[in-house]
Structure formats: C-alpha cells, structure tokens
Amino acid sequence: MDYFAKNIISILKEETHLKEDEIENLIEIPPDIKMGDYAFPCYSLSKALKKAPNVIATELAKKIQAINPISEIKAIGPYVNFFVDKAVYSEKVLKSISKESDAYGHAKIGNDKAVVIDYSSPNIAKHLAVHHLRSALIGSAIYHIYKTLGYKCVGINHLGDWGTQFGQLIVAYKKWGNENTHKSYTVTDLNNLYVKFHQEAEKNADLENESREWFKKLEAGDTEARELWQHFKDISLKEFQKIYDMLGIHFDAFIGESFYNTMVEDTVRRLKGKGLTRISEEALIVDLEPYNMPPCLLRKKDDTTLYATRDIAAAEYRKKTYNFDKTIYVVGSEQKLHFKQVFKVLELMGYDWANRCVHVDFGLMKFKDGKMSTRKGKVVLLEDLLIEAVERIRKIIEEKNPALENKESVANDVGIGAVIFADLCTKRNKDVVFDWDEALNFEGETGPYIQYTHARLCSILRKYSKPVTPDINYSLLKEDETIILIKNLCQFPTIILKAAEFYEPSLVCNYLIDVCGSLNRFYNTHRVLSEDDNLTKARILLVNSTRQVIKNGLNMLGIHAPEQM
RNA sequence: GCGCCAGUAGCUCAGCUGGAUAGAGCAUCGGAUUUCUAAUCCGGCGGUCGAGGGUUCAAGUCCUUCCUGGCGCGCCA
Numbered sequence: 001m002d003y004f005a006k007n008i009i010s011i012l013k014e015e016t017h018l019k020e021d022e023i024e025n026l027i028e029i030p031p032d033i034k035m036g037d038y039a040f041p042c043y044s045l046s047k048a049l050k051k052a053p054n055v056i057a058t059e060l061a062k063k064i065q066a067i068n069p070i071s072e073i074k075a076i077g078p079y080v081n082f083f084v085d086k087a088v089y090s091e092k093v094l095k096s097i098s099k100e101s102d103a104y105g106h107a108k109i110g111n112d113k114a115v116v117i118d119y120s121s122p123n124i125a126k127h128l129a130v131h132h133l134r135s136a137l138i139g140s141a142i143y144h145i146y147k148t149l150g151y152k153c154v155g156i157n158h159l160g161d162w163g164t165q166f167g168q169l170i171v172a173y174k175k176w177g178n179e180n181t182h183k184s185y186t187v188t189d190l191n192n193l194y195v196k197f198h199q200e201a202e203k204n205a206d207l208e209n210e211s212r213e214w215f216k217k218l219e220a221g222d223t224e225a226r227e228l229w230q231h232f233k234d235i236s237l238k239e240f241q242k243i244y245d246m247l248g249i250h251f252d253a254f255i256g257e258s259f260y261n262t263m264v265e266d267t268v269r270r271l272k273g274k275g276l277t278r279i280s281e282e283a284l285i286v287d288l289e290p291y292n293m294p295p296c297l298l299r300k301k302d303d304t305t306l307y308a309t310r311d312i313a314a315a316e317y318r319k320k321t322y323n324f325d326k327t328i329y330v331v332g333s334e335q336k337l338h339f340k341q342v343f344k345v346l347e348l349m350g351y352d353w354a355n356r357c358v359h360v361d362f363g364l365m366k367f368k369d370g371k372m373s374t375r376k377g378k379v380v381l382l383e384d385l386l387i388e389a390v391e392r393i394r395k396i397i398e399e400k401n402p403a404l405e406n407k408e409s410v411a412n413d414v415g416i417g418a419v420i421f422a423d424l425c426t427k428r429n430k431d432v433v434f435d436w437d438e439a440l441n442f443e444g445e446t447g448p449y450i451q452y453t454h455a456r457l458c459s460i461l462r463k464y465s466k467p468v469t470p471d472i473n474y475s476l477l478k479e480d481e482t483i484i485l486i487k488n489l490c491q492f493p494t495i496i497l498k499a500a501e502f503y504e505p506s507l508v509c510n511y512l513i514d515v516c517g518s519l520n521r522f523y524n525t526h527r528v529l530s531e532d533d534n535l536t537k538a539r540i541l542l543v544n545s546t547r548q549v550i551k552n553g554l555n556m557l558g559i560h561a562p563e564q565m
Numbered sequence: 566g567c568g569c570c571a572g573u574a575g576c577u578c579a580g581c582u583g584g585a586u587a588g589a590g591c592a593u594c595g596g597a598u599u600u601c602u603a604a605u606c607c608g609g610c611g612g613u614c615g616a617g618g619g620u621u622c623a624a625g626u627c628c629u630u631c632c633u634g635g636c637g638c639g640c641c642a
Contacts, residue, residue: 028581028584028585029581030585031585031586032585032586035585039584039585041584041585043584043622043623046622047622052622053622076585077585078584078585078622079584079585123642160642162642163641163642164641165641165642257642280639281639281640282640283639283640285639285640292568293568293638294638294639295639296639297639297640299640300639300640301640302640304640306639306640306641306642307641307642310642332636333569333570333635333636333637334635334636334637335637335642336569336570336636336637337568337569337636337637337638338637338642340569361570363570363571363635363636364635364636366635393604396604400602400603400604401602401604414604425577425578426577426578426579427578427579429570429571430570430571430578431570431571431634431635431636433577435577438576438577438591441577441590441591442604443590443591443604443605444589444590444591444604445577445578445579445589445590445591446590446604448604449590449604449605451604452602452604452605453604453605455602455604456601456602456605457601459601459602460601460602461601462601463601464601494581498581506579510578510579510589513579513589513590514579514589517589517606520605520606521606521607523601523605523606524597524605524606524607525606527600527601528601529600529601530600530601543601564602565602565604
C-alpha cells in the first residue's frame with residue numbers, strides 16, 4: 001500500500017466505519033487522470049445505508065476534508081474521487097528512484113531463500129530450434145525476477161541426455177558415422193544419423209533390437225557406449241552454449257537426466273517402502289485413482305525406469321542439495337498431467353514441500369500448418385532466427401543511423417532483444433504460431449521500441465551532460481503527460497511482485513510498453529532542454545528516472561539497453 | 566469418451582482477482598519534424614467480448630450448458 005492510499009484510508013475510516021483493509025481493497029485507480037488519482041466506490045455501502053451509491057458518494061465527499069497530501073475530494077457519480085498533491089507525489093516517486101537507481105524495483109522478500117528453476121532442458125543430439133525458446137526465456141526471466149526480489153536462484157538445465165534414443169544414435173554412428181571425421185562432428189551430423197536411423201529402422205527391424213542392446217550396455221556402464229554417449233553430449237553442449245551465449249542465458253548447473261540414473265533405485269525403494277506402489281500390467285505404478293488421475297508409471301515391464309521416476313528422484317536430490325523454498329519447472333503445458341502426477345506422488349511420500357513444486361507451463365509454438373518436428377526436419381533453428389534478426393537490424397542501422405559507433409554490438413543487442421521481447425510479450429499459456437515477420441517485427445509494441453525509447457533518453461542526458469539532481473522544484477512537473485508518466489514509474493515495484501507471483505514475465509513487457517508510450521507522448525509534447533534552468537532540471541530528473549526504470553525492466557527480461565542506436 | 570487450456574477490432578494481443586464510456590500494436594486512410602534520434606507521436610476507420618441461460622446494484626471477468634480450436638489421458642520425454 002502506498003503513502004497516498006494510507007492517507008486516504010485514514011480520512012475515510014471515521015465516516016465509513018469500515019476496517020482499514022476493507023477500504024484498501026475497495027480503493028481503485030480511476031480510468032482517466034481527470035477524474036482523480038484514487039477513487040472510493042460507494043456501491044458496497046449502499047445496502048447497509050439503504051441509499052443509492054451516488055447519493056452516498058455526494059454526502060461522503062461533503063463530510064470528509066482534504067488534508068495534505070490530498071489536495072481535493074470530489075464525488076463523481078457513485079465514486080468519491082481523491083486528487084493528490086502532484087508535487088508531493090512526484091517527489092516521493094522520483095526521489096525513491098534516484099536513491100535506489102539500479103535497485104529500484106528490487107525487494108528483500110526472498111530473504112535469501114533458494115528457488116530452483118528448471119528451464120530450457122533440451123534433448124542432446126538435436127538442434128535448439130525456435131520452439132525451445134519459450135522455456136529458456138521464460139525461465140531466465142523468472143530467474144532474474146526472483147533474484148531481484150532477494151531469492152537465491154539456482155538455474156538448472158535438465159538436459160535430455162538419457163533414454164533409448166541414445167542406443168539408436170550409437171547404432172547409427174557405428175554403422176554410418178565416419179570415424180575419421182570424428183573430431184569435427186556437429187549436431188547436424190548427429191541429427192542426420194538420428195533421421196537416418198528411423199528411415200532404416202522401418203525397413204530393418206533388427207536395428208531397434210540392436211539399439212536396445214546398446215542402451216542396456218550404456219546403462220550398465222560399458223566403456224565404449226559410455227565414451228560415445230559422452231562424445232555426443234560434448235558436441236551438443238558446445239553448440240547449445242553458443243546459443244545460450246547469444247541469448248545471454250545463464251545456468252548454474254547442467255544436470256541431465258542421466259545424473260539421476262544411480263539414484264532412481266533408491267527412490268523406487270522408498271516408494272515401495274511407503275507402500276505406495278503396486279504391479280499393474282507387469283509395470284510398477286503408483287495408483288492415483290483416488291485423486292482422479294491416471295497411474296504414475298515408475299518402471300516398465302522390462303525393468304527400466306521412466307521419466308516420472310527420474311523426475312521424482314531429481315526433486316528429492318534438489319531438495320537435499322539446495323534446500324529450496326520453491327522449485328519451478330518451466331516446461332510446456334503438454335506435460336501438465338505429468339507434473340501433477342509427480343507432485344502428487346511427492347506429496348504421498350510425505351514431503352511437506354510437495355506443494356512448493358510449481359509447474360510453470362506455457363503454450364505450444366507451432367507453424368501455421370502444424371506442429372514443429374525435429375524428425376521431419378520441419379523446424380526453424382534458433383541460431384538462424386537470431387542471425388537473421390541481427391542482420392535485419394544491421395540494415396536498419398545502416399539506413400537510419402550510419403554514423404553509430406559499435407554497430408555490431410548494438411545490432412546484436414537490438415536483434416536479440418527483439419526476439420526475446422516478442423516471445424515474452426504474450427501471456428505464457430497462449431499457443432504461439434511462429435511467423436518470421438512477426439518474430440522480426442521492429443515497430444510498435446516491440447523490443448526495439450523499448451530500446452529506442454531508452455536510447456533517446458540517454459541521448460538527452462548526454463546532451464545535458466551535467467549531474468542529475470533530485471533537488472528540484474517538483475511543482476514544475478505538472479502537465480498531464482508528465483503526471484501520467486510518473487504514475488507509471490511508480491507502479492514498477494508492484495509489477496515485479498505480480499510478475500513473480502504469477503510467474504508471468506509478460507506483465508513486465510506490457511508494463512514497459514506502457515511506460516514507453518507515456519514517455520514518448522511526454523517527449524512529443526514537451527521539451528526537456530530549454531532556457532528555463534529549473535524546468536530543465538526537473539524534466540531531466542524525470543528523463544533519468546524513466547531511463548532507469550526502462551533499463552531495470554529490460555534487465556529483468558534478459559535484454560540489453562544500449563545507450564545509442 | 567474423459568480432463569486441462571484458449572476463443573475480445575481484418576490480424577496479433579492487453580484488460581489491474583466483479584466496477585466509471587471495452588484498450589493497445591499491426592494493417593489501412595489522414596496529419597505532425599528549421600527544436601533533445603520520425604525505430605516516434607496525433608487523429609479517422611474498425612467490437613452483439615464464440616453462443617445461450619444464470620448469479621449480482623454492477624459480468625469480457627463468477628456459475629452452467631453448448632460450439633470451435635489446441636494439448637493430454639499406461640510402458641516416449
């Protein structure tokens with residue numbers, strides 16, 4: 001609750017006989033600045049007082065008095081509207097931004113508690129493609145957001161580096177892989193082998209048996225199998241890292257599924273010990289019928305384990321290793337049921353932290369004509385998208401600002417930023433249809449728009465080239481465009497909290513669009529640098545504050561804020 | 566068949582846990598620059614909020630039925 005709301009509550013408390021938190025919940029922000037800064041709706045009083053809401057509003061407005069920092073109280077229809085003293089308001093907001101600067105929007109609510117976040121988690125031996133983008137970016141943004149709220153974040157890349165497909169890959173490699181080019185193998189080669197295996201396997205059923213044999217060898221720790229598997233993994237990781245570097249995505253640990261291979265037996269033993277398992281159709285399951293869910297499969301009839309088993313083992317490991325307060329899985333919504341089952345099993349195992357496991361799901365990315373598929377080669381590689389984005393930005397720079405220094409690095413920041421922003425901008429749970437022109441649109445509500453706004457502000461500050469001070473005459477900040485902007489800036493900390501609560505980075509994106517819209521409207525109607533020293537000083541402070549908020553917001557999304565573009 | 570998610574302007578999306586006349590961007594049409602970056606801003610056009618019923622002083626928002634699309638539902642992850 002902010003300073004002004006507090007004052008309004010104390011004014012309203014006596015006359016309405018409502019409790020403080022009741023009033024707080026009722027108070028809202030009018031849709032138009034001309035109506036006031038805060039509003040108290042009188043509908044809910046109408047029953048008790050047996051009067052029409054607008055009558056109540058009128059009477060109430062007459063009875064109560066505006067005291068500093070509230071400058072005016074006025075009934076409009078069924079609302080009592082409050083106007084705050086603009087100078088006091090501006091001073092509060094802008095001084096706190098100046099003081100906190102890079103830390104504006106941060107909080108300490110996390111108390112250094114650990115949050116484990118599982119994101120990206122691609123499969124080995126396949127390229128990172130555009131449909132891998134969402135998990136990586138949403139996870140990374142949540143990482144940043146929680147970090148700014150004082151949590152200790154642990155980013156984990158839960159690589160898909162285990163399973164029968166590695167048996168297939170070994171067979172394919174031994175049959176068609178060229179030993180001599182061994183050292184220069186790329187993910188493309190691995191992917192080709194994978195595709196070739198499936199083509200050949202249709203004609204020759206023996207291949208599947210061979211691959212099962214090899215996977216068994218791998219599980220048993222056979223040296224040759226192990227070495228090949230490690231080799232495939234090294235090739236993949238090297239290429240993944242290149243993309244993560246381009247995107248600026250960081251992980252604290254790369255711990256793949258294979259890592260839990262040795263722990264799975266223990267986990268199964270614990271589950272059995274607690275009497276949670278039974279055999280059904282030759283498989284080992286946890287019956288979830290009482291919870292209206294299909295059973296959770298722990299072990300196949302051939303005795304090998306499944307991903308649910310490994311996820312349970314992984315959760316136990318993460319709790320033991322990081323003692324997390326919360327663990328977040330940023331995984332597509334097609335796995336909703338899977339995580340519901342896993343979390344339920346953890347709960348049945350008696351872990352009180354089971355309800356602090358969160359599946360942050362998101363909608364699918366697909367093409368207009370259907371799903372993306374690595375097998376059919378129907379994908380857009382992430383690297384291609386990023387390179388194309390940077391390339392297009394480079395052309396725009398040549399056209400609009402050829403004298404720019406550091407063109408390369410700016411093109412990178414803006415191109416990559418555009419891709420990140422476009423992906424994070426829509427709410428998580430919506431499906432996304434991939435479209436080159438949409439992903440690479442740079443006008444309107446886009447990353448470059450935010451960055452451009454930021455660069456313009458930096459430009460003004462460069463031209464001003466004097467220190468910015470919060471000791472200004474705040475009553476000079478009085479026009480509507482100015483006040484609306486300051487109100488926007490004031491919301492930032494609340495937005496961050498909300499984004500964290502709902503695991504929703506899109507809230508930050510939409511907020512930044514609002515701020516930039518307000519800023520640009522201000523920019524187009526008022527001059528910052530002028531002959532009037534005091535006014536210049538005041539507006540410079542506003543410019544610097546806005547620059548700061550945009551920068552902080554972009555950083556939370558993992559986007560750079562270049563000072564020129 | 567059952568479950569989960571979505572359906573808001575021609576297109577892409579917002580809509581603050583039920584509140585004041587449903588908002589942006591793109592597209593389209595028309596305007597703004599001798600002044601801090603026009604990757605900007607202003608205006609016009611454009612809506613039975615998928616459909617019906619219900620709860621409420623008040624519903625895009627809550628309940629219910631139906632329609633359409635996506636995803637999931639035992640040995641892949």
